Structure formats: C-alpha cells, structure tokens
Amino acid sequence: MTTLTLTVAAVQTETPIIRSLVLTAADGAALPGFTAGSHLKIHIPGQKEPRCYSLIGIEPDNSLFEAPASYRLGIRLEDPSTGGSRYMHQIKAGDTLIAEGPKNDFPLHAAQADEPATVLIAGGIGITPIASMAAALKAQQRPYQLHYYGRSLDQMSFVDELCGQHGAALSIHADDDAATLLPLPALLEQTDPRQHLYICGPKGLIDAVVEQSHGKHWPHSHVHFELFTAAAPQAGDRGFEVELRQSGQVFHIPPDKTILEVLEAAGCDPLFDCKRGECGVCQAVVLEGVPDHRDYYLSDDERAEGKVMQICISRSRSDRLVLDL
Numbered sequence: 001m002t003t004l005t006l007t008v009a010a011v012q013t014e015t016p017i018i019r020s021l022v023l024t025a026a027d028g029a030a031l032p033g034f035t036a037g038s039h040l041k042i043h044i045p046g047q048k049e050p051r052c053y054s055l056i057g058i059e060p061d062n063s064l065f066e067a068p069a070s071y072r073l074g075i076r077l078e079d080p081s082t083g084g085s086r087y088m089h090q091i092k093a094g095d096t097l098i099a100e101g102p103k104n105d106f107p108l109h110a111a112q113a114d115e116p117a118t119v120l121i122a123g124g125i126g127i128t129p130i131a132s133m134a135a136a137l138k139a140q141q142r143p144y145q146l147h148y149y150g151r152s153l154d155q156m157s158f159v160d161e162l163c164g165q166h167g168a169a170l171s172i173h174a175d176d177d178a179a180t181l182l183p184l185p186a187l188l189e190q191t192d193p194r195q196h197l198y199i200c201g202p203k204g205l206i207d208a209v210v211e212q213s214h215g216k217h218w219p220h221s222h223v224h225f226e227l228f229t230a231a232a233p234q235a236g237d238r239g240f241e242v243e244l245r246q247s248g249q250v251f252h253i254p255p256d257k258t259i260l261e262v263l264e265a266a267g268c269d270p271l272f273d274c275k276r277g278e279c280g281v282c283q284a285v286v287l288e289g290v291p292d293h294r295d296y297y298l299s300d301d302e303r304a305e306g307k308v309m310q311i312c313i314s315r316s317r318s319d320r321l322v323l324d325l
C-alpha cells in the first residue's frame with residue numbers, strides 16, 4: 001500500500017460522538033483514487049497497529065472517486081477507546097496524519113445487465129463505506145436501496161447529506177422512532193436472494209443479517225459485510241495452550257489475547273491481514289484440539305470439520321490446540 005502524508009484540512013462535528021475529517025495531500029500532489037468500500041490505515045502515535053477508517057464519498061460523481069481532491073473520514077469516539085478514536089477526536093485542522101492506502105476489502109460487485117437493486121444496510125458508523133457505495137451505484141446509474149439503522153436520529157451522522165442525494169432510495173430506521181422501524185426479518189422478507197446485500201456496522205447487526213439470509217438460502221456470494229471491530233473477548237473466555245508443531249514452541253493464550261497477538265508478541269511472524277476473521281490470511285491447520293470458530297471466513301462445513309482455523313479471532317474449546325505452524 002502507498003504511504004501518504006496527509007494534512008487535516010477541516011474537522012466537522014457530525015454528532016456528539018462522530019466527527020468527520022477532510023484530508024489533503026501534505027505536498028499538494030494528487031491523491032490516489034479509490035473505489036467505494038475502500039479504507040485508509042491511519043498510524044496512531046504510540047500504537048503498534050494502525051486504525052482502519054472507510055473513505056466517505058457522498059456525492060454521486062465518479063470523478064470524486066477517480067481523482068479525489070481530498071479524502072473524508074468519519075470517526076466515532078469509542079467507549080472505551082483503545083486510543084485510536086480518542087486520538088482522532090483530538091486532531092485539529094492543520095495537523096498531519098500518516099496513512100496507508102487506499103485499500104478495498106469490501107468492494108461492490110460488477111454491474112450486470114438488468115440487475116435487481118443492491119441492498120445497502122448500515123448500522124451506526126457503518127454508514128461510512130455504505131454511503132460511498134450508494135454514491136457509486138447512483139453515479140453508475142445502478143439500482144439500489146439504502147437502509148440506515150441507528151439508535152436515534154440525532155446520533156446518526158451525514159443524514160441531511162444522504163437525504164439530499166438519495167431521496168426515496170434512502171430509508172432511515174431509528175430505534176427511538178417507531179414510525180421508521182423496520183426489523184431485519186421484515187427487510188429480508190421484502191428482498192430477493194438475487195439481490196446483493198452489503199452490511200456494515202456492529203457485530204450484532206452483521207450476525208443477524210448473515211444468519212437470516214443463510215436461513216433463507218441466500219447465496220453466500222450475495223452477502224457482503226465488513227466489521228468495524230477486531231477480536232474482542234467474550235464473556236466466559238478462558239485461557240488455553242497452543243503448541244506450534246513445526247517449531248515445538250508452546251504458548252499460553254490468556255482470555256484477553258488472541259493466538260495471533262501472543263505469537264506476534266513472542267517474535268513469531270504469522271501471516272495476517274484483516275484481524276477480524278474475514279480475509280482468511282491467518283488460517284492455520286489444526287492438528288489436535290477443538291477450535292472455537294469466531295470468523296466469518298469458513299463455511300459451516302469447514303467449521304464442523306475443525307481442521308483449520310483463523311488464529312486472529314478464533315479460540316479453543318479444548319485446553320490445548322496443536323497447530324501446523
């Protein structure tokens with residue numbers, strides 16, 4: 001990925017906990033183009049891992065994607081923050097950010113003749129890549145529906161801009177406004193498995209859509225999603241032991257760390273990319289033990305077989321795992 005030095009040209013408060021940043025190239029050079037669903041990795045001082053933020057494009061204009069004069073990011077202040085969002089909420093106009101990208105792990109499918117409307121579903125700050133997708137689809141004159149879910153209208157960002165661009169294609173669903181509510185089962189009931197679904201937002205929203213769409217025999221290839229969070233401990237998580245068969249090394253994985261994190265801290269060099277269980281890059285062969293799969297990459301059959309696992313997010317049901325690493 002290209003490393004970019006960016007200047008913060010403007011900071012806008014969108015809601016009490018969401019702000020947007022407009023970024024330009026510090027040297028005035030042209031910025032790389034991007035496609036809807038792309039993100040930048042922003043380096044956070046003092047943090048080992050950069051943070052990923054989706055690039056927002058709201059105006060349906062192809063040239064704004066192909067030759068952007070600036071980039072726009074939306075950042076939600078997380079509670080608790082692990083440092084990234086807090087730092088990004090202290091940034092001021094004129095500050096400099098180091099970024100890598102743009103990179104797209106969440107691309108739109110190619111246009112097809114007579115395609116049915118693409119269904120875009122955003123929850124909270126998950127609107128950032130979904131807004132770009134809606135803009136790109138409109139710019140390409142392709143049919144789409146945009147469903148934006150949030151707790152309350154005053155906590156939902158970019159609403160006025162989205163209303164201005166998308167009109168009847170946009171449906172806002174706020175939990176505190178019964179008139180706007182559309183439960184996910186009802187939304188999927190109105191939708192056809194020939195349609196592509198794109199979902200971005202909290203894990204609960206993604207899990208619900210994925211589960212319900214699979215229950216309705218939606219083709220996996222028509223259900224696309226992006227999580228905004230990396231692995232997070234779950235209630236009841238416990239420690240376990242991992243043996244790397246090729247080197248003979250044995251590690252204890254505590255409840256609050258992933259296998260990948262422990263291997264990295266020990267100086268191993270495991271392959272990884274997303275750290276969210278989506279890309280499959282960190283996959284390891286399981287020689288002994290029973291994995292606790294938490295990824296979105298493996299099929300149900302692969303999970304049941306238990307022969308491979310994604311070490312960035314999945315854990316162990318047994319006290320010990322032996323991996324072919």
Ligand code: FES
Pocket residue numbers: 271272273274275276277278279280281282283295297310311312313
């Ligand atoms: S790094 Fe992507 S699935 Fe583990």
